[in-house]
Amino acid sequence: MSFTENALYIMKKLYFRKDKAGNLVEKTPEELFARVADFVAEAETDPAKKKEFRKQIYHHMLDKKFMFSSPTLFNAGGDFPLASSCFVGKLEDDMSSIMKAATDTAITFKAGAGMGLNFGMLRPKGASVGQGGTSSGPVSFMHLFNEVGETVKSGGVRRAAFMAMMDINHPDVEAFITSKDFIAQIRGENPGADIPDHFVDLTMGEVSASLSTYLNNNDYVSNLTGNIRKTLFEPLSNMNISVAVSDRFMKCVADDTDFELDRHKDKGVTRTVVARELFHKIALSAWRTADPGVWFIDRANQYDTVPSFGRIDSTNPCGEQSLHHYTSCNLGSINLVPFMKDGSFDYDSYAETIAIATRALDNVIDMAAFPTEDFTRNTRMIRPIGLGYTGLGEVLFMLGIPYNSEEGCEFAANLARIMTQTSIRTSIELGHEKGSFEIYETNREALIKVAVSFFDDDDEKAEIEDLIRRNGIRNSNWTTLAPTGSISLILDSYTYSLEPQFALAYxxxxxxxxxxxxxxxxxxxxxxxxxxxxxxxxxxxxxxxxxxxxxxxxxxxxTVAHDINYLDRIKMQSAIQRYVSNSISSTINLPTEVTVEEIEEIYRQAWEMNLKGITIYRDGCKSFQPMTTTKKKKEDAPKPDLVCRAPYKRPNLLKGEIVKTKTGSGTLYTSIGLDENFTPIEIFINISKHGSETSSFAEALGRVISIGLQNGVPSDRIADSIIGIVGDKPTWDNGKLIKSIPDAVGRVLRLYSEQAKSEAHGETTLFDKGATEAVSNEIDYKNPVEIPGATACPSCGEMALVRTEDCMSCLSCGYSKCG
Structure with a gap:
């Protein structure tokens, strides 16, 4: 099976094994998959079965039918084979528990995984503590855990993922809701104050300008300014936050009644609020910052198969796994695309793959390492697995079925039904062969109630109940739909998980x-x-x-994501959730102009349609206005002007060159027109989609610079005046930090200014070197086009980073913050 260049690039960058010096030990997909297959098959005790199963799982990966999640691909066969993406720890309302949770979180991050915790367990701000003291509240402790995430990279490679949860009836829930929104916090603490939305940008512009007055190091000023902004104005930047919303609260919203914040009534702190006002605050914060998400905690606990473990009170960072304290789940996804044969879907082969994948994920539990003994003990005690699928949007295209249609929902739900039912049947067979999970007997009735709910026919329900009672069952949970960013690109599934296509062409x-x-x-x-x-x-x-x-x-x-109405997205997720035993990680992408009231309606519909959670992302909600500060330099001895002339009369034809630069706003194409002395005399700046704000800004910058050049302003003076301007998306290009579009253009102007000086002294020109492409003023080339809702990728710099599956993934290079 051949792999695309993009898939091979991702495997080389992320998954091929390297030695301690960073040299590749694995260089082909076959070597990668052989290592993973050896690791997974090792759990089989029978030699013949081990050999057979190794071959099965190897070919399923090689044929792009199934793939384990990133931690398994990273670590299988290594010294510390962590294989789970999803962890939920435990917080209790005492300092020892808080510090233990912080230590557990650091160890989990170091091992390469993410963590979820419910901070609603902690007493509210102002509650009595010790002898005469008062509590600083759970939000204050969230900052401690955020710093753990800032300091400890996940697996030593990337910033760790963290989910902070809080119950809707906690007295500090309003502070929690706005804990990632600096402007909302200031407005809340200073009622009536006229704080503009762009306050942070104005402030940071002044800070940057002030620093530049005293520091003659652009890179240092840029980094320092970024750190100041992040520390002061972007709180809890390493966390996702979600509110655990109860059915009682949603009923109060529907009835427009008061709601009691009584989570810590025993501590003597309780408040009563208007339910709809609190509901509006959640939607408003999500509109502004995309946080918090909403998790329906009663629905999650309704499907709990091991209630003896206590209440489920949090999810993992991306929300697809509702987990008990100190438990984890390893994940894997089936690629739906290879099962399309001659215009129809091969359900028989699909079911065979589900059975193999279920066994494989169960084997991983026995072979994997865990961050702490608590996670090792509890995960192996209940043995949850998380099998999902990816490529739904592409298969619907191939079948000619609209995503936003009843037929589309029915097809997707049927795939989920087959997946969960087959996985449950396989788990029953494994229970008979290898034994049930440790606390099955204690939780048998609850588990049977949940398991049979995924079967529609009464005869099937009775059959499954009988099979479980006679054979037991190996796993306490079976299916989920998780983020599949990197592995979807490896599998050539073309779309992620259950998500619609983001762009048909770009x-x-x-x-x-x-x-x-x-x-x-x-x-x-x-x-x-x-x-x-x-x-x-x-x-x-x-x-x-x-x-x-x-x-x-x-x-x-x-149809693509931005063509689909949010109600159709909720209908699709609801149809699938009906047959998925755990939860679903999915993001509803919304246009900039969506209202807070519409987001409220999304939450209502999600609850009424029996979703377990919902996340929205409004285009532009995390973007900031560019900072426009000018670097102030110490005055050196006066420099002679390169050229001072009368207004320049432009000829019909100019020599020119195009310079390509990677910026945080996308790839920049700067077209330089040169006069007979190779001096810059005209400039055209192209970036992004025609008609966009970025494009219009670039066009205006080019026109203003051209006017200056044609009226005698030296190009090196213009360059010096705009180099160092700091934007909100600095990025690296060929080893140089590009701070903004003006900074990139200034660097190009400086290059040509210096080149003109060299030419005046008879030195070699850029034309002689063939470094760039000469063009006339008549050339017409296409601009790169923005994908709606996309932002700059931190890895490749392209405007191709989109929010999908409740995770950020790059359509250009394959970068993903999740899996």
């Missing part, structure tokens, strides 16, 4: 300077590979909805 910038147009394969086939129409779709942000010339029947099927 331009991807290559490291060699070229531009590749990515096209969804099913869409390309439907258009008959019509390059002109495909380019129009790419220029339309990846959607074909408003593109002339595309038949309506194609438009109806090939």
């Amino acid at each position: 331009h991807k910038n290559l490291v060699d300077g070229g531009v590749l147009t990515y096209v969804d394969p099913a869409f390309e086939q439907a258009l008959g590979q019509d390059k002109e129409l495909i380019e129009k779709v790419a220029q339309n942000g990846g959607s074909c909805a408003d593109v002339p010339g595309i038949p309506d029947k194609i438009k109806r099927v090939f």
